[in-house]
Amino acid sequence: MSERPVRVMRPMDPMLFDPLQFHTRYLLLLSKSCMWSWFYERTGISFPGLVRKHHQGLVAVECDVEYVRPFGLFDSDEFCVSVERVRARQGNSVLELFHEFSAQGQVFAKVRMLWRMLELDGDQALTGAPGVLRDSVLQRLEPCEIDPSRELRQVEVLRTQVEGEGEKIGEGHYPFTLYRHLCEVADQWSFLEVPGLASAGRERLIDALEQDPFKLRATLGRPLGQVLVKISCPFYLFEEGEVKTTAFSVHGRLVFVHRVINLTRMSTLAAVVIETFQD
Template identity: 40%
Template sequence: MNAERSVSSTYAVDPTLFTPVQFHARALLGYSVNGICTWFIKHLGVSIAQQVSEHCQSMVVVGCEINYIRHLDFFEVGEFTATLEKVRVRQSNSLLEFFHVFTANGDEFVRVVTRWKIVRLEGDAALSAASGNMCESLLKRFKRAELDPLPLHRILPLKVAEIETAGQLYVQGSYSQTLHRHQCEVADQWAFLELTALVAQMRERVVMSASSVEYPMSEILGMPIQQIAMELSCPVFLFEEMLLETYVYLVEAQWVFLHRIYNLDRAKALAATVIESF
């Protein structure tokens, strides 16, 4: 039986990684991305930058899930470990799926799954890209067990339908925001981990709004999130304008926030859908 090729790194706990409620989702995604970069260097012998410069391909995030398994308190541990457990090449070699686990004192406290679409680069200074497949020179470096021919079943649209059908809508809100450079990655488009901060900001604005006063929603500000699920469908680039819409549902006694982000500079294209479950 072939062992999975993994990478692990241990980090010190510091105050910036936590809110008073839980471990920052944005930090978890940052460590997950770093694990992916490390995995490529260790097991495939290529950095992300070399993928671009030598193989004319890159990766863009199309989805992820964060599942908080148990509460981890800032004062509980001094260190934590981030492990990229396994990697799968999916969908006719056009998509990569990464499975991450975070542990402290040997116990799991978060699991993260990230999905990245392969894009072929045109080679101009703007890094123009089109959907593609893993180039053969890199594909042959994966183990057979890491190549999964089964199609990827999108779960988030089903969750959205369930929420909108079975849930009770309490309140909604929207606002516009410009994407600034501190929210961008190297291609001057939004860094996907910033979505967790964008929707958290929107959640708090809606909870604190006048329209939610009649509902017992203020308790949410002190509750830890149990799960975050997101899909990205359109990029947002530097200084483009976004419209963020948030809908607050009660689904079987559980508060659920459904967020949709639109790119107003691209004919109001749906850029991302995010679900926060408490």
């Protein structure tokens, strides 16, 4: 069988953009929404149905956002968000989805998302343990959508490279409390908000600069080129956190590495976000 893409047209909306580009959080939000369009149209399974009937859930563990080309609010009247392909990976324990955003026949952003399958305990908090796709779900996938190999994890590879080869040129700290506007239905943080927390850490670092020999302030006028996110620990309502941001110069290229720390949970590393800029 061939791939089974799903594409959704949407009108332009000023809330989707900052002055430079499409908000990362909305790329993730629309990717997630389109994912459930794909599931409902191609497998007949909605998110409530996955929970109620199949007793499974999923949690985002990594997402890669690539801004392919400049695209602004007035460049089109509408845009398309799609699921281009889906893969059940690593013994059917991880779902990998590939999304594209396009307008007037040209792709302007790509998103790849990794979702860890959960076996739910049945409580209202959607508590779950790592599991695999149940046969009742797996049988609705096509053979080409099942790949037993391990998926690519980009964040740790790039972080190791940046920290090993780069020159540290700035550091900052951004404390936050997880209030409900940053949460999803289970009163834990929404992965959609993690890139925003990282960007806030970068902007706080820049705003606090008394001197700027490396011209970090100039990045406020530069669009992002790539945002990589890895999530490794939950964050729950009212827990205290901190974004530790480090700016690196790597062979003349500026990279920001953000460590999101859950202070309430013994300063556990909850996420890593890496930001690079368009050339």
